[in-house]
Amino acid sequence: STARLIFDTRLPIGEVNRRVFGSFVEHLGRSVYDGIYEPGHAAADDRGFRTDVVDLVRELGVSAIRYPGGNFVSGFRWEDSVGPVESRPTRLDLAWHSTETNEVGLHEFASWLETVGSELMLAVNLGTRGTLEALDLLEYSNLASGTALAEQRAAHGRPAPFDVRMWCLGNEMDGPWQLGHRSADDYGKLAAQTAKAMRAFDPSLELVVCGSSSAHMPTFGEWERVVLTHTYDDVDYISCHAYYEEKDGDLGSFLASAVDMDSFIASVVSTIDHVKAVKGSDHVVNISFDEWNVWYNERFEKVDKLTGVDNWPVAPRLLEDAYTVADAVVVGNLLISLLRRADRVTSASLAQLVNVIAPIMTEPGGIAWKQTTFFPFALTSALATGSTVQTRVESDTYETAAYGTVPVVDAVTTHDPETGRTSVFVVNRSQEASTTLSFDVSELGSLGAWSAVTLSDADPYAVNTLEQPERVAPRENTSLAVSPAGAVTVELPAVSWTVISFE
Ligand code: AHR
Numbered sequence: 001s002t003a004r005l006i007f008d009t010r011l012p013i014g015e016v017n018r019r020v021f022g023s024f025v026e027h028l029g030r031s032v033y034d035g036i037y038e039p040g041h042a043a044a045d046d047r048g049f050r051t052d053v054v055d056l057v058r059e060l061g062v063s064a065i066r067y068p069g070g071n072f073v074s075g076f077r078w079e080d081s082v083g084p085v086e087s088r089p090t091r092l093d094l095a096w097h098s099t100e101t102n103e104v105g106l107h108e109f110a111s112w113l114e115t116v117g118s119e120l121m122l123a124v125n126l127g128t129r130g131t132l133e134a135l136d137l138l139e140y141s142n143l144a145s146g147t148a149l150a151e152q153r154a155a156h157g158r159p160a161p162f163d164v165r166m167w168c169l170g171n172e173m174d175g176p177w178q179l180g181h182r183s184a185d186d187y188g189k190l191a192a193q194t195a196k197a198m199r200a201f202d203p204s205l206e207l208v209v210c211g212s213s214s215a216h217m218p219t220f221g222e223w224e225r226v227v228l229t230h231t232y233d234d235v236d237y238i239s240c241h242a243y244y245e246e247k248d249g250d251l252g253s254f255l256a257s258a259v260d261m262d263s264f265i266a267s268v269v270s271t272i273d274h275v276k277a278v279k280g281s282d283h284v285v286n287i288s289f290d291e292w293n294v295w296y297n298e299r300f301e302k303v304d305k306l307t308g309v310d311n312w313p314v315a316p317r318l319l320e321d322a323y324t325v326a327d328a329v330v331v332g333n334l335l336i337s338l339l340r341r342a343d344r345v346t347s348a349s350l351a352q353l354v355n356v357i358a359p360i361m362t363e364p365g366g367i368a369w370k371q372t373t374f375f376p377f378a379l380t381s382a383l384a385t386g387s388t389v390q391t392r393v394e395s396d397t398y399e400t401a402a403y404g405t406v407p408v409v410d411a412v413t414t415h416d417p418e419t420g421r422t423s424v425f426v427v428n429r430s431q432e433a434s435t436t437l438s439f440d441v442s443e444l445g446s447l448g449a450w451s452a453v454t455l456s457d458a459d460p461y462a463v464n465t466l467e468q469p470e471r472v473a474p475r476e477n478t479s480l481a482v483s484p485a486g487a488v489t490v491e492l493p494a495v496s497w498t499v500i501s502f503e
Pocket of ligand 1: 070
């Protein structure tokens with residue numbers, strides 16, 4: 001089949017915010033311990049951080065990293081994680097039925113972030129704790145000197161403040177699984193009170209209020225309306241979370257997951273703007289899509305989940321999904337959705353980063369390797385610069401059980417007038433056939449050296465593993481042809497993700 005892209009460069013959708021390429025490290029499974037941190041490993045630095053993992057995180061191109069949870073944060077006492085390591089208490093983690101040693105805490109994580117070159121995005125516990133503890137953490141983190149908490153931080157070896165800009169007001173408070181889960185009304189009041197108090201300390205903080213844990217929550221839509229009615233002028237972002245998985249062998253629906261993300265974003269934008277109108281506010285609230293990925297959650301619920309009052313392991317193997325080529329195509333497509341709404345999605349976090357539903361895997365004492373999903377993220381982070389260009393996709397359609405009729409091809413384009421870089425990110429969701437994609441770049445002013453890279457495989461279920469860590473990798477797409485007048489054609493294999501870029 002064939003597909004065609006048509007650009008309108010006159011009205012860019014919005015500037016691509018680097019924060020869209022954020023990620024997430026939760027104290028969960030082997031994300032921190034035996035993940036980023038493994039003191040006995042041959043590649044560990046003098047702080048115990050694996051330098052091979054640091055190199056991969058840098059290559060992935062991650063902007064801000066959300067920390068320390070996730071569900072974990074709703075039972076977390078931040079004070080446990082600072083001060084001399086030998087005096088830190090070991091605690092139960094009720095969210096993941098594990099034991100938290102607190103060997104890595106705020107100072108260690110911030111120091112690791114400086115090494116990887118990413119920004120810290122902190123979540124406060126509004127599940128089992130409240131406004132006071134959030135204020136204490138804020139003062140400890142961000143006040144230069146002169147109070148007990150600021151001096152305590154300095155005494156713990158960090159005289160300069162961490163200066164954390166982005167703060168999440170709790171995590172997934174709409175979810176019945178969340179410790180301290182509340183109604184929209186109760187959470188909205190608590191979030192407003194906490195936001196106001198944090199802003200009394202520093203009005204320039206960027207605050208994220210909890211939206212829905214998925215667009216399929218029974219409270220979705222109403223939750224956003226009520227929570228924003230309480231908090232609208234005191235926050236900058238409302239969060240969205242979404243995870244996708246192939247269910248019952250329905251690959252066609254799974255490959256169209258971005259259709260769901262598109263409508264999720266559109267609904268939340270409408271709700272934000274509804275509340276703005278009702279309030280007559282000039283303030284703009286945007287979306288922080290601060291958990292998104294493919295996650296085989298069904299497998300976790302049925303196989304991995306830990307139970308038992310005497311069973312609280314340290315850093316168990318949890319949520320260690322091995323990602324297929326099809327998963328990577330979906331991840332690439334979800335990035336296309338996020339970029340398409342660059343006007344309103346101004347922050348996002350791939351959940352998560354290492355070992356736990358992650359693009360990077362490690363073996364204790366062994367290698368670190370890239371999952372299939374690493375590639376679309378790294379390439380999009382590197383090549384999506386400037387602004388999102390209006391892009392119309394003309395393509396065949398197919399039927400899905402989950403989302404009805406959907407296009408076979410989906411794409412987004414970014415253009416950076418400063419560097420002249422143009423990038424077209426595109427997926428072919430067909431399981432049967434390749435598609436010939438064509439477009440004309442003469443209007444973009446990008447005539448010349450184009451290149452194309454494609455991720456695909458004869459087996460859409462191929463994965464990278466400890467035994468075969470380089471089984472799947474993106475390849476140059478040699479079918480790319482560009483005429484002197486700017487007519488581009490390229491073959492997109494079945495179940496594939498491609499970036500075509502001009503520098
Ligand atoms: O990322 C894994 C979990 O998914 C997070 O802890 C939680 O916020 C979400 O339900």
